[in-house]
Amino acid sequence: MRQSKMLVPTLKENPAEADIASHQLLVRAGYIRQLASGIYTLLPLGKRVLTKIETVIRQEMDRAGAQEMLLSALQPAELWQESGRWYTYGSELMRMKDRHDREFALGATHEEAMTSILRNEVGTYKKLPMTLYQIQNKFRDEKRPRFGLLRGREFLMKDAYSFNESFESLDQSYQNMYDAYCRIFERLGLNYRAVIADSGAMGGKETHEFMVLSEVGEDVIAYSDTSKYAANVEMAPVTKVYEKSVETPGEMEKVSTPDRKTMQEVADYLGHELERGLKSIMFKVDDEYVLVVTRGDHEVNDVKVKNFMDAKVVDLATEEDTVRLMGTGFGSLGPVGAPQEVKVVADYAVEPLVNVSCGANEEGYHYKNVTPGKDFVPDKYADMRFVEEGDPSPDGEGVIKFARGIEVGHVFKLGSFYAENMGATFLDNSGKSRTMVMGSYGIGVSRTLAAMVEQFHDDKGIVWPKQAAPYLVHILSLNPKKEEQRVLADNIYADLLDEGIEVLYDDRPERAGVKFADSDLIGIPLRIIVGKRAGEEIVEVKMRNEESKTEIARSSLMDEIKNLLA
Numbered sequence: 025m026r027q028s029k030m031l032v033p034t035l036k037e038n039p040a041e042a043d044i045a046s047h048q049l050l051v052r053a054g055y056i057r058q059l060a061s062g063i064y065t066l067l068p069l070g071k072r073v074l075t076k077i078e079t080v081i082r083q084e085m086d087r088a089g090a091q092e093m094l095l096s097a098l099q100p101a102e103l104w105q106e107s108g109r110w111y112t113y114g115s116e117l118m119r120m121k122d123r124h125d126r127e128f129a130l131g132a133t134h135e136e137a138m139t140s141i142l143r144n145e146v147g148t149y150k151k152l153p154m155t156l157y158q159i160q161n162k163f164r165d166e167k168r169p170r171f172g173l174l175r176g177r178e179f180l181m182k183d184a185y186s187f188n189e190s191f192e193s194l195d196q197s198y199q200n201m202y203d204a205y206c207r208i209f210e211r212l213g214l215n216y217r218a219v220i221a222d223s224g225a226m227g228g229k230e231t232h233e234f235m236v237l238s239e240v241g242e243d244v245i246a247y248s249d250t251s252k253y254a255a256n257v258e259m260a261p262v263t264k265v266y267e268k269s270v271e272t273p274g275e276m277e278k279v280s281t282p283d284r285k286t287m288q289e290v291a292d293y294l295g296h297e298l299e300r301g302l303k304s305i306m307f308k309v310d311d312e313y314v315l316v317v318t319r320g321d322h323e324v325n326d327v328k329v330k331n332f333m334d335a336k337v338v339d340l341a342t343e344e345d346t347v348r349l350m351g352t353g354f355g356s357l358g359p360v361g362a363p364q365e366v367k368v369v370a371d372y373a374v375e376p377l378v379n380v381s382c383g384a385n386e387e388g389y390h391y392k393n394v395t396p397g398k399d400f401v402p403d404k405y406a407d408m409r410f411v412e413e414g415d416p417s418p419d420g421e422g423v424i425k426f427a428r429g430i431e432v433g434h435v436f437k438l439g440s441f442y443a444e445n446m447g448a449t450f451l452d453n454s455g456k457s458r459t460m461v462m463g464s465y466g467i468g469v470s471r472t473l474a475a476m477v478e479q480f481h482d483d484k485g486i487v488w489p490k491q492a493a494p495y496l497v498h499i500l501s502l503n504p505k506k507e508e509q510r511v512l513a514d515n516i517y518a519d520l521l522d523e524g525i526e527v528l529y530d531d532r533p534e535r536a537g538v539k540f541a542d543s544d545l546i547g548i549p550l551r552i553i554v555g556k557r558a559g560e561e562i563v564e565v566k567m568r569n570e571e572s573k574t575e576i577a578r579s580s581l582m583d584e585i586k587n588l589l590a
């Protein structure tokens with residue numbers, strides 16, 4: 025493609041609204057433009073890259089035996105009412121009415137739509153397992169869209185759904201998709217980890233997230249420094265064993281702690297370290313109240329609270345509920361004398377403690393010399409805290425370290441929730457009617473594009489790996505006004521087109537400096553510079569990810585290009 029004719033609006037400056045590299049570079053290099061908050065246009069360069077990523081995904085989905093379809097973005101509200109999600113999702117689910125006033129959801133995901141197809145079209149075990157997928161825009165009205173394509177309100181997703189006759193079969197489909205995801209992210213050259221994850225609102229059993237390691241990632245990964253263990257930090261269990269304190273328990277004593285509310289203020293006032301105080305946080309778990317108690321220096325992990333209590337919804341209790349239940353607000357909560365209706369769950373690290381402080385459930389008062397098991401007995405001890413760097417890895421090998429990650433994929437074993445609610449049944453080999461078992465498997469395709477830019481860029485711009493680059497060769501004619509330069513560049517361009525090699529030709533009447541800067545920004549792997557030695561049919565070749573340039577005669581240029589791109 026000739027750049028003089030192409031829509032590649034590069035910018036010198038970072039756009040004000042972009043504050044991470046991938047967002048800045050995709051806008052500056054003319055790949056995307058924002059239409060509205062969280063809504064983007066893929067310009068020609070961006071669309072070419074997106075298509076390359078889709079191609080890798082399609083090849084691996086098809087190789088895994090999944091069948092591509094295309095479902096509608098418009099989904100009748102009735103479908104979401106059958107699964108109940110019409111009522112459980114809030115304003116994130118975009119809804120609309122048609123001309124007959126009938127309600128629709130704009131597809132945020134397609135479990136319901138896909139299940140409604142299977143229940144109508146597949147009724148025998150002979151057709152199972154069946155994995156179907158699509159690559160289509162999803163709509164989710166994010167409260168805070170940000171970071172460009174990383175968190176948008178309309179974005180491209182590959183979503184696949186497996187339909188199985190049993191959980192054993194689901195295990196195989198899940199592993200099959202998991203392996204396909206590994207191949208996809210390997211082929212895209214991404215530094216990623218598959219991590220044990222929480223299934224969130226989806227329920228279901230096992231689930232893994234595929235995380236691209238990046239400092240701008242919203243998720244924290246807890247991984248072992250010596251083994252392959254990796255989990256979303258929300259899920260990583262704490263396996264540290266705490267030895268019992270040898271101190272002799274003292275007499276519990278109520279002390280005035282005027283206006284001391286935070287753990288640190290109380291610890292400073294009573295003259296002890298943070299870990300000699302108990303932190304008590306009140307949660308509303310579905311419709312009961314749970315007081316979670318941890319050591320003062322530990323953090324409560326609300327996902328663990330939710331999973332431990334097998335709850336649907338976990339929220340922090342309001343101050344009002346807390347005062348009503350405990351007689352005091354957040355600053356002086358404690359497990360001693362908690363009322364029957366409040367379940368007390370203490371983290372394992374609390375059990376061996378002796379002579380610690382905690383709130384006295386009275387405004388401005390705390391207890392000293394509190395010993396768990398003597399001055400209070402929690403209803404349960406459990407793993408309630410976030411794992412920390414240096415904690416032993418749950419697989420017993422090495423210690424935990426943290427890294428930030430961008431979630432580009434998420435695979436779920438859903439079970440029968442949707443099939444049950446929507447009547448997706450099949451006749452098994454004995455003619456008995458059974459409910460299907462499902463898995464669902466997503467990749468954020470446009471998010472993967474941005475994650476690739478996060479991993480593949482330098483201070484001058486994007487550095488595409490050749491399997492995702494919008495073009496493979498970038499020809500720069502430094503001075504098209506010079507006949508010998510323009511003719512040589514035109515001929516090389518024609519040769520590359522004849523060879524079927526994707527080539528972008530910067531034939532613009534711009535200064536050389538502008539062409540070099542734009543070429544560094546756009547990030548095409550191989551650059552051919554047609555400059556002052558064009559008269560001798562000599563050009564320069566430079567790889568985007570190397571500093572060095574080499575002079576090459578036109579006669580050996582094509583071979584050189586082919587082995588550089590091999």
Ligand SMILES: O=C(C[C@@H]1CCCCN1)Cn1cnc2cc(Cl)c(F)cc2c1=O
Pocket residue numbers: 109113116117118132133134135163164165182183184226434436464465466467
């Ligand atoms: O999307 C999934 C599960 C899997 C992931 C793989 C591909 C198929 N779906 C989870 N999820 C996330 N955000 C959502 C937002 C809205 Cl507004 C919604 F209505 C539904 C969902 C929702 O279901």
Ligand SMILES: [Mg+2]
Pocket residue numbers: 233431433434
């Ligand atoms: Mg997810």
